[in-house]
Amino acid sequence: MFVSELYRYPVKSGRAQSLQASPVGLLGLEGDRRWLVVEEDNGRFLTQRAWPLLSQLSATVAASGDLLLETPGQAPLLVAVPADDEDLRGVTIWRDTLRVPDAGDAAAQWLSILLGKPVRLVYCPEPRARYLPSGYGLNSDRAAFPDGFPLLLIGQGSLDELSRRVGRPMEMLRFRPNLVVQGSAAFAEDGWKRIRIGALTYRILKPSVRCIFTTLDPHTGERSADREPLVTLKTFRERDGDVLFGQNLAVDGAGEIAVGMPVEVLE
Structure with missing residues (x-):
């Protein structure tokens, strides 16, 4: 095997x-599911279950750890890894609630255009990871x-x-x-x-x-x-x-x- x-x-x-x-x-694998799209108003996570347009989101992790976002019809966007303890946002994923760094307005606007609703992009540093x-x-x-x-x-x-x-x-x-x-x-x-x-x-x-x-x-x-x-x-x-x-x-x-x-x- x-x-x-x-x-x-x-x-x-x-x-x-x-x-x-x-x-x-x-x-897990380096860079795997360290970023999450959440609703702007309440921090609830989004998935393809309800938002199939996420299937058109290509994300590549650079050697620096920064994130390159790409989708048809929009210019690519490079998103820097946010500092571990700045611009923290409360998010909910299933039964877990946690505070993690927000990736900034440019990423939020880019993803909001893709999905047609106000969203934010957040990042999970290892010290803030869930049990x-x-x-x-x-x-x-x-x-x-x-x-x-x-x-x-x-x-x-x-x-x-x-x-x-x-x-x-x-x-x-x-x-x-x-x-x-x-x-x-x-x-x-x-x-x-x-x-x-x-x-x-x-x-x-x-x-x-x-x-x-x-x-x-x-x-x-x-x-x-x-x-x-x-x-x-x-x-x-x-x-x-x-x-x-x-x-x-x-x-x-x-x-x-x-x-x-x-x-x-x-x-």
Whole structure:
């Protein structure tokens, strides 16, 4: 088994950035979901679930950590990483509320034009990262702006089996993984507890619960008329009312992960 694909999503719910290698540590892949679009008036987070136009947002992390925003019909915008303790804005993501730096008026205006509503862009410095959902991981584990966990792994064999059942190929990016593993049986990752990739050990924390997001085309944001692949997933991957696909992870320590690295199941 080996890592066949790596993805990060610099802005939550924006387009994926494909990587060949990446530093990895406490908050997952470097630069992954460190930025978040929120409503200007109340700080609530926005995702493609309700704002499919976010599928047209391309964000690239520069070597400096600054963010390059691009979308059709607008000039690109380079956004500097804000200072950790200046222009703090209260934001809400699911059940968590936190205060994080605002990225400034230029970014807010650029994104407000894209979405057609007043929004702000915020950044999560590592010291302000969230705790994981209660009951999962270690007290030291943290996450920036993913739904709940720093890393998501999906086996290619699992997607292949789903595509077979749906009756047409399903794009991996519908499920927004960070790591794709090639060479394992379908849903083998359900039984893993710890794996080693390179010099680092990863802990499997819980299955990923899937929602209407999976029915959105990752390139256009259009919803599939037949509500696939969610309809098919419900027929064989529903447990206690939750539809499960992929596994959430945390990593012990910091290092590098790269496409082609072998994956060893430790437990």
